[in-house]
Amino acid sequence: xxxxxxxxxxxxxxxxxxxxxSRLLLVSHTQGKWGRALSGTSQLSSTKDSxxxxxxxxxAFTKIIxxxxxxxxxxxxxxxxxxxxxxMYTSCVEKTDFEEFFRRCxxxxxxxxxxxxxLLHVWMCLVRMKQExxxxxxxxxxxxxxxxxxxxxxxxxxxxxxxxxxKNMMLMTNNFYVAILGYDEGVLxxxxxxxxxxxxxxxxxxxxxxxxxxxxxxxxxKQIQYLDSMNGEDLLLTGEVSWRPLVEKNPQSILKPHSxxxxxxxx
Numbered sequence: 001x002x003x004x005x006x007x008x009x010x011x012x013x014x015x016x017x018x019x020x021x022s023r024l025l026l027v028s029h030t031q032g033k034w035g036r037a038l039s040g041t042s043q044l045s046s047t048k049d050s051x052x053x054x055x056x057x058x059x060a061f062t063k064i065i066x067x068x069x070x071x072x073x074x075x076x077x078x079x080x081x082x083x084x085x086x087x088m089y090t091s092c093v094e095k096t097d098f099e100e101f102f103r104r105c106x107x108x109x110x111x112x113x114x115x116x117x118x119l120l121h122v123w124m125c126l127v128r129m130k131q132e133x134x135x136x137x138x139x140x141x142x143x144x145x146x147x148x149x150x151x152x153x154x155x156x157x158x159x160x161x162x163x164x165x166x167k168n169m170m171l172m173t174n175n176f177y178v179a180i181l182g183y184d185e186g187v188l189x190x191x192x193x194x195x196x197x198x199x200x201x202x203x204x205x206x207x208x209x210x211x212x213x214x215x216x217x218x219x220x221x222k223q224i225q226y227l228d229s230m231n232g233e234d235l236l237l238t239g240e241v242s243w244r245p246l247v248e249k250n251p252q253s254i255l256k257p258h259s260x261x262x263x264x265x266x267x
Contacts, residue, residue, distance in 0.1 A: 084239030
């Protein structure tokens with residue numbers, strides 16, 4: 001816990017979300033074989049059928065200060081939400097089996113592949129936390145902030161030239177927001193729409209095996225459902241997320257999360 005506190009003390013500024021719109025490529029009708037393979041992929045219910053969160057009511061003053069770029073009153077303290085956000089991002093990079101993704105999706109073991117896998121899991125966390133009102137949306141901002149700090153630090157450790165690193169960071173930022181828009185649209189669509197979004201972003205339009213798309217579509221669907229089953233209050237206070245395996249040994253074994261450990265325990 002002391003380590004988390006020190007990390008947060010050194011990360012005061014919060015990067016603002018600046019959505020970058022880019023033209024998304026349309027999927028060719030020649031992908032009919034993928035459509036046939038995916039038509040029966042998932043027995044999981046679509047995310048668009050899930051109950052939508054109730055919009056949190058706020059006063060006129062809160063709306064004004066948030067329109068000015070400030071953060072209004074939150075359900076929990078910013079300190080607790082920041083620690084939970086750090087834990088949630090950490091779960092995306094420490095609890096994900098990257099080797100399994102490399103092997104089953106035939107991805108090279110590179111920094112770019114690591115980023116694409118991490119981006120996918122960060123996005124799924126953002127989808128879940130946006131359901132928790134203004135506190136959840138604030139937590140989303142912090143998760144993205146930690147992600148970019150981690151990406152930059154990893155680039156420096158790899159010895160990338162500062163100018164090249166800055167240039168690559170700008171390109172990755174653009175790709176990140178394009179991917180978020182595509183994934184959001186895909187997850188609200190049917191399996192073919194989600195497969196198209198994954199084909200464009202995750203596979204960089206280079207996937208030739210429909211079974212890989214089928215596997216990833218099923219993975220995203222079940223993962224979104226699993227995150228939805230987690231208690232929102234616990235996620236806001238702990239940020240502890242576990243991931244289902246890419247390939248299920250027992251598809252019925254959806255385990256409930258362990259009892260949460262709250263940020264202020266032991267202090």
